[in-house]
Amino acid sequence: MISKEIEGRIARLQGKLQQQSLDGALVIHPVDVYYFSGTRQNAVLWVPVSGDAVLMVRKSLIRARQDCPLEDIRPFPRSKEFVGVLGRCARVGLMEDVLPVQQLKFYARLLPSSEFIDISGINRELRSVKTPWELQRLRKGGEEICKVFAQVPSFLCAGMREIDLAAEFALRLRQAGSEGPVRMRAFNQELFGGLVVSGDKGCEPGFFDGAVTGAGLSSASPQGSSSQNIQAGRPIMIDYTATFDGYIVDMTRMFVVGNYPEEAEKAFSAALDIQSYVQENLRAGQICCELFEGACQLAANHGLLENFMGVAGEQAKFVGHGVGLELDEFPVLAKGFENSLVSGQVIAVEPKFVLPGIGVVGIENTFVVSDNGGERITCLADDLVRV
Amino acid sequence: MISKEIEGRIARLQGKLQQQSLDGALVIHPVDVYYFSGTRQNAVLWVPVSGDAVLMVRKSLIRARQDCPLEDIRPFPRSKEFVGVLGRCARVGLMEDVLPVQQLKFYARLLPSSEFIDISGINRELRSVKTPWELQRLRKGGEEICKVFAQVPSFLCAGMREIDLAAEFALRLRQAGSEGPVRMRAFNQELFGGLVVSGDKGCEPGFFDGAVTGAGLSSASPQGSSSQNIQAGRPIMIDYTATFDGYIVDMTRMFVVGNYPEEAEKAFSAALDIQSYVQENLRAGQICCELFEGACQLAANHGLLENFMGVAGEQAKFVGHGVGLELDEFPVLAKGFENSLVSGQVIAVEPKFVLPGIGVVGIENTFVVSDNGGERITCLADDLVRV
Numbered sequence: 001m002i003s004k005e006i007e008g009r010i011a012r013l014q015g016k017l018q019q020q021s022l023d024g025a026l027v028i029h030p031v032d033v034y035y036f037s038g039t040r041q042n043a044v045l046w047v048p049v050s051g052d053a054v055l056m057v058r059k060s061l062i063r064a065r066q067d068c069p070l071e072d073i074r075p076f077p078r079s080k081e082f083v084g085v086l087g088r089c090a091r092v093g094l095m096e097d098v099l100p101v102q103q104l105k106f107y108a109r110l111l112p113s114s115e116f117i118d119i120s121g122i123n124r125e126l127r128s129v130k131t132p133w134e135l136q137r138l139r140k141g142g143e144e145i146c147k148v149f150a151q152v153p154s155f156l157c158a159g160m161r162e163i164d165l166a167a168e169f170a171l172r173l174r175q176a177g178s179e180g181p182v183r184m185r186a187f188n189q190e191l192f193g194g195l196v197v198s199g200d201k202g203c204e205p206g207f208f209d210g211a212v213t214g215a216g217l218s219s220a221s222p223q224g225s226s227s228q229n230i231q232a233g234r235p236i237m238i239d240y241t242a243t244f245d246g247y248i249v250d251m252t253r254m255f256v257v258g259n260y261p262e263e264a265e266k267a268f269s270a271a272l273d274i275q276s277y278v279q280e281n282l283r284a285g286q287i288c289c290e291l292f293e294g295a296c297q298l299a300a301n302h303g304l305l306e307n308f309m310g311v312a313g314e315q316a317k318f319v320g321h322g323v324g325l326e327l328d329e330f331p332v333l334a335k336g337f338e339n340s341l342v343s344g345q346v347i348a349v350e351p352k353f354v355l356p357g358i359g360v361v362g363i364e365n366t367f368v369v370s371d372n373g374g375e376r377i378t379c380l381a382d383d384l385v386r387v
Numbered sequence: 388m389i390s391k392e393i394e395g396r397i398a399r400l401q402g403k404l405q406q407q408s409l410d411g412a413l414v415i416h417p418v419d420v421y422y423f424s425g426t427r428q429n430a431v432l433w434v435p436v437s438g439d440a441v442l443m444v445r446k447s448l449i450r451a452r453q454d455c456p457l458e459d460i461r462p463f464p465r466s467k468e469f470v471g472v473l474g475r476c477a478r479v480g481l482m483e484d485v486l487p488v489q490q491l492k493f494y495a496r497l498l499p500s501s502e503f504i505d506i507s508g509i510n511r512e513l514r515s516v517k518t519p520w521e522l523q524r525l526r527k528g529g530e531e532i533c534k535v536f537a538q539v540p541s542f543l544c545a546g547m548r549e550i551d552l553a554a555e556f557a558l559r560l561r562q563a564g565s566e567g568p569v570r571m572r573a574f575n576q577e578l579f580g581g582l583v584v585s586g587d588k589g590c591e592p593g594f595f596d597g598a599v600t601g602a603g604l605s606s607a608s609p610q611g612s613s614s615q616n617i618q619a620g621r622p623i624m625i626d627y628t629a630t631f632d633g634y635i636v637d638m639t640r641m642f643v644v645g646n647y648p649e650e651a652e653k654a655f656s657a658a659l660d661i662q663s664y665v666q667e668n669l670r671a672g673q674i675c676c677e678l679f680e681g682a683c684q685l686a687a688n689h690g691l692l693e694n695f696m697g698v699a700g701e702q703a704k705f706v707g708h709g710v711g712l713e714l715d716e717f718p719v720l721a722k723g724f725e726n727s728l729v730s731g732q733v734i735a736v737e738p739k740f741v742l743p744g745i746g747v748v749g750i751e752n753t754f755v756v757s758d759n760g761g762e763r764i765t766c767l768a769d770d771l772v773r774v
Contacts, residue, residue: 220633246607
């Protein structure tokens, strides 16, 4: 990665560390290490409040040196030498949202006179605002996933199973150069590329923090496609991610073999209405939770509030989520999320409805927050596709 | 899941809790929750040292009730009511290997008079020994992945890129019903289904705790297939996993377009020798680290110790690893792992060699530890396939 990009990220972190009177941050989670160093090797990054960062590498030192533009890259030190790398540090920031307790105990033994402060929120705020370098990668992902969505009519046919459709989509996405796995930050969340569901299987409740979970293939992996055959006249939702250079774009389109039920067409118009409202308001200074409230109000106006964003009683309380190196980044257009939007944040907006007995219906596009509202980076038409 | 299976697992955990004078275990990580309750929903399981377990569900309560045979399944309690569910608990076990610090702090606030004890090791030991119910699922995975490996000659051809081959393999595996994502327990490890590498790209060093990492597509995802074209005369390694009902089987086979270099054939014979030695010794009572030492001795006898299990200087220190609900289960046939084998443990044995300038060569099969040595569950011939 270019040196300037990493310098900027580290400088912004150091600014925050100074505000919080911290002596530095110990960056341990691999996605955070990649963000601040340019390498996703098994390594730990020390970012002092001022001065040069140090990358300490367990494996592979060779590869870390190829990837990372920092000056000071060294093998992971012996335990008794670790404290010497950091110097006298009273207050050390950690990302405690993802750091396992055993890891904390390990570093606490190495740094017996340091106090550890949770800086998860700072990290997520910093990472939420994308640089031009990052936006370039997200736009590439947007272009590539749109091409795969555009091919769906060439391989979707009645009688195939949900998993067959998911497999064919994943094949083309991989051939286009999408990486994996899809990284999520939340402790108990996971996603196998995306969700390809049809008819009533889309309406199954589930653990996933989203409008749709899908039935999956077993109670061990109760998410995404099932082995049910796709039936004519039942809406098919393909909600999928593409990952290029680590950056995730999220997108949903609807398909059907034959014709959509009228209820599905109505719900789809409501979803487009909500998307337009949110897109217009993806401007710096807008308050995240207010956009969710506005979306709920529109859903109510369409008479679909009880179907909005999930199975009745287990509905998700958001209409959009940040994307980047992880699928569940800040900000979230969610109940209780009172932060203001910042230009350069990237948000997947996904108004969706669960229609019991019919299926799930909605739209999803990824947008960049700008002064003129959301700039869309998934530029395929929002059609209800018929095959 | 059948009630008897869950009862047995909980009873075995309770036995261990009693030995350690613990009042119970709070099971929070979703894979552990699935193991002890039969449901992988967003839920937390309380297992008291004696008496009935309680499943507390955030989402989806509906789905958890379908999956889980326990009597006491309830919505996740309010904070002030949580302590009442557990009763007076001085010593509570947690899996601190995977529990984020923020989660620990959350439960510590709910249970202010409890002391938390790390029971990660106990959990991993319990889970390492598979029941007949689990073995049935692993055998199914073994059968299915062998069928996909057997099809490789029908779609492998010169000129395709590593990612194309990976995509075609993944397509067929998904159509066969394999689930995802591949779960790993280690903090900073991940795998996107498997590794499909050819020629010198297989020799790239990397973060992965294994013999082979692969170049990947970017420094953000530096693992697995690259976009390099597969060249005739260069060994192709397909190291892939299949997941059925959550249980992971791990397997590797070698392919080539044209003919193998002589060095590759020699290294492959050495890998088979090591595999035979390990398989013979996959019996209860054998010491894990001794099998690794024996494997190293055989590699040395073949003059290939410096090529064994990784890039020189960054070699992995194991020759086999437990598999189950996670890819990196106990036991590990590794340096320093002094535990004895137990019948019913399931181990992927993967002697591999990195041959600079040529590629990576080796074999991998999944075995059940039994009284007669390893019982193989990936029953496809160990051929060096030529296309």
